[in-house]
Amino acid sequence: MSVTINIKNLVKSYKKVEALKDISLIIKPNELFGFIGPDGAGKTTLFRILTSLILPDSGLITVDQWDVIRDFKNIRKITGYMPGRFSLYMDLTVQENLEFYAKLFGTNIQENYDLIKDVYEQIAPFKNRRAGALSGGMKQKLALSCALIHKPRLLVLDEPTTGVDAVSRKEFWELLKKMQKKDITILVSTPYMDEAALCDRVALMQSGKLLSLDTPQQIINDFKGNLFAIRTEKMYTLLNSLTAFDAEMQVYRFGESLHLSTSLNPSEAKEKITRYLTEKGYREIYIEQVTPVIEDCFLALMNKTIVS
Amino acid sequence: MRTIRYILQKEFIQIFRDKSMLPIIILIPVLQLLVLSYTATFEIKNIRLVVVDHDHSTDSRNLINKFSGSRFYKYLGEESSYKQAENDIAAGKTDQVLVIEPDFEKKLITEGNASVQVVTDAINGSAASLMAAYAVSIIQGFNENIVVHKSPLHYHGLPIDVSSLFWYNPELNYITYMVPGILVLLITIIAMFLSSMNIVKEKELSTIEQLNVTPIHKLEFIAGKLIPFWIIAMVDLVIGLLLARFWFGIIIVGSPLLLLSVAAVYLVLVLALGLFVSSLTETMQQAMFISWFVLVIFILMSGLFTPIESMPVWAQQLDKFNPLAYFVKINRMIMLKGAVFNDFRKDFFILAGYAAAMLTFSILKYRKTSG
Numbered sequence A: 001m002s003v004t005i006n007i008k009n010l011v012k013s014y015k016k017v018e019a020l021k022d023i024s025l026i027i028k029p030n031e032l033f034g035f036i037g038p039d040g041a042g043k044t045t046l047f048r049i050l051t052s053l054i055l056p057d058s059g060l061i062t063v064d065q066w067d068v069i070r071d072f073k074n075i076r077k078i079t080g081y082m083p084g085r086f087s088l089y090m091d092l093t094v095q096e097n098l099e100f101y102a103k104l105f106g107t108n109i110q111e112n113y114d115l116i117k118d119v120y121e122q123i124a125p126f127k128n129r130r131a132g133a134l135s136g137g138m139k140q141k142l143a144l145s146c147a148l149i150h151k152p153r154l155l156v157l158d159e160p161t162t163g164v165d166a167v168s169r170k171e172f173w174e175l176l177k178k179m180q181k182k183d184i185t186i187l188v189s190t191p192y193m194d195e196a197a198l199c200d201r202v203a204l205m206q207s208g209k210l211l212s213l214d215t216p217q218q219i220i221n222d223f224k225g226n227l228f229a230i231r232t233e234k235m236y237t238l239l240n241s242l243t244a245f246d247a248e249m250q251v252y253r254f255g256e257s258l259h260l261s262t263s264l265n266p267s268e269a270k271e272k273i274t275r276y277l278t279e280k281g282y283r284e285i286y287i288e289q290v291t292p293v294i295e296d297c298f299l300a301l302m303n304k305t306i307v308s
Numbered sequence B: 001m002r003t004i005r006y007i008l009q010k011e012f013i014q015i016f017r018d019k020s021m022l023p024i025i026i027l028i029p030v031l032q033l034l035v036l037s038y039t040a041t042f043e044i045k046n047i048r049l050v051v052v053d054h055d056h057s058t059d060s061r062n063l064i065n066k067f068s069g070s071r072f073y074k075y076l077g078e079e080s081s082y083k084q085a086e087n088d089i090a091a092g093k094t095d096q097v098l099v100i101e102p103d104f105e106k107k108l109i110t111e112g113n114a115s116v117q118v119v120t121d122a123i124n125g126s127a128a129s130l131m132a133a134y135a136v137s138i139i140q141g142f143n144e145n146i147v148v149h150k151s152p153l154h155y156h157g158l159p160i161d162v163s164s165l166f167w168y169n170p171e172l173n174y175i176t177y178m179v180p181g182i183l184v185l186l187i188t189i190i191a192m193f194l195s196s197m198n199i200v201k202e203k204e205l206s207t208i209e210q211l212n213v214t215p216i217h218k219l220e221f222i223a224g225k226l227i228p229f230w231i232i233a234m235v236d237l238v239i240g241l242l243l244a245r246f247w248f249g250i251i252i253v254g255s256p257l258l259l260l261s262v263a264a265v266y267l268v269l270v271l272a273l274g275l276f277v278s279s280l281t282e283t284m285q286q287a288m289f290i291s292w293f294v295l296v297i298f299i300l301m302s303g304l305f306t307p308i309e310s311m312p313v314w315a316q317q318l319d320k321f322n323p324l325a326y327f328v329k330i331n332r333m334i335m336l337k338g339a340v341f342n343d344f345r346k347d348f349f350i351l352a353g354y355a356a357a358m359l360t361f362s363i364l365k366y367r368k369t370s371g
Helices: A043-050 A072-078 A094-104 A113-126 A136-148 A166-180 A193-198 A216-221 A238-245 A266-279 A294-307 B002-017 B021-039 B058-069 B082-090 B104-110 B125-150 B174-204 B207-212 B218-246 B256-280 B284-300 B313-321 B323-337 B341-369
Strands: A005-013 A018-027 A032-036 A058-063 A079-082 A154-158 A185-190 A201-206 A209-214 A226-231 A250-254 A257-262 A286-290 B047-053 B073-078 B096-100 B116-120
Touching: A005 A043, A018 A043, A018 A058, A018 A209, A032 A166, A032 A193, A043 A058, A043 A154, A043 A185, A072 A079, A079 A136, A094 A113, A094 A136, A094 B002, A113 A136, A113 A166, A136 A154, A136 A166, A166 A185, A166 A193, A185 A193, A193 A294, A201 A216, A201 A294, A209 A216, A209 A294, A216 A294, A226 A266, A238 A250, A238 A257, A238 A266, A250 A294, A257 A294, A266 A286, B002 B021, B002 B218, B021 B174, B021 B218, B047 B058, B047 B082, B058 B073, B058 B096, B058 B104, B058 B125, B082 B096, B082 B116, B096 B125, B116 B125, B174 B207, B174 B218, B174 B256, B174 B284, B174 B323, B218 B256, B218 B341, B256 B284, B256 B323, B256 B341, B284 B323, B313 B323, B323 B341
Parallel strands: A032 A185, A032 A201, A079 A154, A154 A185, B047 B073, B047 B096
Antiparallel strands: A005 A018, A005 A058, A201 A209, A226 A257, A226 A286, A250 A257, B096 B116
16 A cells, blocks of 8 residues: 655756755655755755655655656645645634645545544644634644545655754654554654654654665664764864864764764874873863764764765 | 634634724725715815906996806906906916907897807816816806896797706716715725735745645635625725615615625625735835825726716726725616616626636735745
């Protein structure tokens, strides 16, 4: 039931900006697939082409046997799309919005209720409230319900968790996992790297290019070099000092510490850095090797592309 | 087709839920009709008159009485010198000055003619010509009286007696003339503004994004968007006609059903224009400004306030593209003249053709610019 998506050599430019530069990838049936990347990476453009809202300059996308340009009518029937910006009617109630979209797809709420049940139950107490009066998290759940109401085989969610509080974000991802069990291919984009670990596979995008594409575990396994967390009593100048130390090392902020990756072996690196920082007058130096998480991998990849 | 019904349902929920919407579509047009119909008058009442009487005779007194007795005049009094009266006009204290020469009465008796001077403030051209015409007609009446009085035996009436009859509006009642025109104007504003803004609203709030990924057909969407305002404008027209009949007491000479049928076609044209505007714009503000500019031109050139016949030739040519001009004309023909379909057949077919062409063009344009 769920679909395969085949993207081949996709190119799209706006007036001056190249939004997508030759993107190719395949998304497998029933996959929970994440597109991770900063603003302007091209995630939304890719989704808008996939949902037949805009046309690509060249390249093609197929959803199962259907071409996204030629057979857009068929694709629209089986796709649920949640745009990045809340796009339901603010002056209609929760229930009216849901009913309206159900009717447009020639169905009704009862028919597909078990599909949306998990999501809708959470907003059902507010079903007579206008959509405009809902909180951010509630709005997202309503939008998800509306995107699911016609039993889609493909669900496309453009930054569903942006601007939503941490608790709602967690709930939202739990819901997505449940949806996936109902045999739907799910595409999610997000600027939050920690959400990448929750996907089956992730694609890291930056400036219209694919930087990497793999399972979260494999991306971590592919991390090259050793990673250290560094703290001193004077954090303010530390980043500049370490960046100036050795061009081969990569340094970036990570929570309360700095993360540094290097190809040197652990003991040699530890000693070299400690000596350098002591010379520079830093005290209370804390340096510890850590295992990389997915964010380290992405930051390393993104830094590498900026340098090259 | 069922999709259209769902969109209509949604539209009407939204329209009636919006608290400012009901007054906009019902109350404001009614108020405007009442206010505009009483104020957009061509008649001039209360012309302020100052007299400089150099004669102070019975005849001069009689002439002045003629003026002060007229319902169009408000006699302010006398000034001692012409200079003084001139200052009054300059200061805007009076609209007209009547100067009576010395020996006015004596000349009338001995020479059989005498002259008076009428000076009119012409800062407003059309008002001035009306005021001058009023003055002339009063003096003419006075003239006739004198001839009858002074030499009754020789009076055979004036050589040519001009008497005017005004057909379709015998009393030149401006309300009869204005109300049908203003009605047209109001439903045009309602239909054009609301339709253009409503479609753009979906773009501005990006609700169109969610709608575009549904299997909904563009034509269904457009129909669902335009039909509500077609209905509202028709309801407004019916309310307006009832007011015209029962409040203003205008007898609708022709068939009201015929009028509503023409309006039905005319509104399609107006809504198509609204759709066109909304395909050009991205925000409600832009749509409102463009609609406004277009409407101001249409209204001022519609023949509602100034006759089209007195416009320059190029403007008359331009008016061939002015939907309001056609409908104002047909509307007046039906309401005041009792015209039947055959009388305005040609104008109607132009209007219908125009509507069909504009609708097709707007739909094509709309499809090109979105999704």
